[in-house]
Amino acid sequence: MVMFRKFRGLPRLPTWMLFVLPVLAAAAADRPVTEVLGIADLGGLDQGEIVSYDVREPTDKTLAAGLAMYVEAPPERLIAAVRNGALLMGDSDVIAAGIFLPAGGPEALNGFEFGPSDAEEAEALSEVEPGSEFNFSAAEMQGFRALARTLAHVSETEKLRLLSRRYREVLWQRLDGYRRYGADAIEPYARSGGATVDVAAELRTFTEQSAVLRHYAPELQAALLRFPAPSDAASTLQWVERKVEGRPTVILVHQMVQPKAGGALVAVRDFYVGHSFNSSQMVLGILPYRQGSLVFYSHCTSTDQVAGVGAGLKHAIGRERLRAVMFGRMERLKASVR
Template sequence: MSRKLNHAVVAWLLAASFTLQGRPAFAELPTVEEALSELGMDRSEIAELARGGPVTYALSENSDAELAMGIAWYLPVPLEKVARQLRQNNPDPLDFDVIASGALNQLDGAASLASVVLSRKEAEALLDVEPGDEFNLSASEIDSFKTLRQRFSDVIEDVILQRYREVLFQRFEAYRRGGVHAIAPYAREPGRDSQPAQELRQAASASAALLRDFPALYKVWLHYPESLPSGAEEAFPWVEKTVEGRPAVILRHRVSTDWNGGVLTLTREFYAPHSYNASQWITGCLAYRDGTVVFQEVRSYTDQVTGIASDVKHMIGRRLLKDKMLKSFRQLCAALEACR
């Protein structure tokens, strides 16, 4: 049986337990077990889910740089309690290694990143930055740091830090004005750039479940900054994490909508400073038996899995992604006091 995720079936599964505000429920709906079976889970996996164990499953990958995976977990916790936890904006309730966090806003400008800091090592690297994979920067952003190098003979960390905050805020402003289409490419070696804008459009297009049951939300997600549909809310958090041993300030866009007590959240990481290009995940919860099933689909893009031995790199990347998702869900389980 195919283990590729059928997004239309996910929509079917969600519809089995929820009614989108203002829309009637279907007259006859499959059981949750039937829908899980259509996802590709066999009887033993469904039984494992019912016992409280997390179940991971494969998603189709549509580019050499993409890593994709899904996870579902049954928790013996009321839907309302789980949904309340998932509605938290900053940091994301499934983040397990956040060092610092804040909210981006146009009123405060780059000052909304005032608590972002740089180590001297990172500051020195930025002052000497060149096109490549050490930093995710556009050609013009690289030139702005080269200008600082020409102006100052020594490393002045405060000046570099301020410029770095400005780069981050300008990335946010560009996204707010033009959505994924306005995300500047990352300059690599001559003749090659990474295209996070293209990758995030690809991730959005792959979310067919939204097309079926949330057409207005799906349209906005594809064509942001169109106005959000009624009942949806958005936030622009930033988080600092350690990624591959280096600090990373990551910029996000979160959109959430209610499902008669449940919640669906779309998260887009439209800027990451190194190691990977961009990512998107969809998180939701639905009533099941005497508790709640939480699910998440992640699509992440990194140049590190392309090129020679790409198949092996993808296998390793999926394993790392799976480990990360399991840690995230165990954190949620602990926060809900539902771990066994």
């Protein structure tokens, strides 16, 4: 069983933030959103092109990028498309997905199951050790190895079934902890040499240092930091199985939608990822602009793969790959309202 860190109550915002955030939001309202984001290619934007802007990378493990586009459709149509899964629809890397209903239980994960083509991945799970191959806590890894010791004489089909069930149990424990206690319940990933990855700290950093949230939705910023405390933002939890670097992985996702100035801001955080990267958080803004909507998309991802020797080159390559994924999502969103 996963052991959660001692719960210390809902995270509190520093007192100064409670006064400063509304002031910042009011000041931003007097500046064009394109100026706040730092969008330089206004001509391309107004012609309907997807243009880029810079997003600060708060740690040496962070990849960050921003994209924006003008869409000749009202904000409500785009917001409805996002709620209906437009960012995932048509993504060839997505294998399966499901929603966790408020009163639901672990049965929501029944759509995840290793198949014969996943035998190599399942075999690696049965031998998992602290390192970079998988993202599990030390206790979760011990659970997989303990199960593996009982599988010596079972068929391959049964082995896949039992390893899938164990994986679903891990996912459910992480999901249930997060929805009850928020980021404080996220178990760190175990790495070699006794090192760990503190996903909760990463997500807090992404949220606290988000210029978009600070300027346009301080109430959404506070809701993310205080989750699961009540807020005006609509909250959804889901799981997505997708191919990442050619391997199947399950991602646990939290989405919050905050109405704003005739549009909305949407925050999506990946608070558990099976492998390849540690966590990520995107903020999607949909606001009235000209005869339609301005859509802006800022994304921060944490990965161990870009730190250390050659970090500059690794970041440049990783940033371009991230932009490519983001570009595909923006194109799918735009196509969904044509």
